[in-house]
Amino acid sequence: MLAIRLPPEVESRLEALARATGRTKTFYAREAILQHLEDLEDLYLAEQRLADIRAGKTRAVPLDEVMKQHGMED
Structure with missing residues (x-):
């Protein structure tokens, strides 16, 4: 279960969309x-990897090396 507070303008837009389409506000929020969610997870992972690189915990792999490893050379 999740309860969220939305700004009045967003709430109104969501209500209008739900009314116009016959769907629920919950459907559109979900x-x-x-x-x-996947984009947010990817962003978090990228930020963590960048922090690891800057801290010297891991190294970056040049694009040409990755391409070569996967048989994608020019």
Whole structure:
């Protein structure tokens, strides 16, 4: 279960969309979260990897090396 407070303008837009389409506000809130959750996870992972590189905990691999490892050379 999740309860969220939305700004009045967003709440109004969500209500209008739900009314116009016959779907629920919950349906659209769930869809929005599912669509963006993977992007947020990827962003968090990228930030962690960058911090690891800057801290010297891991090294970056040049693109040409990755391409070569996967048989994608020019």
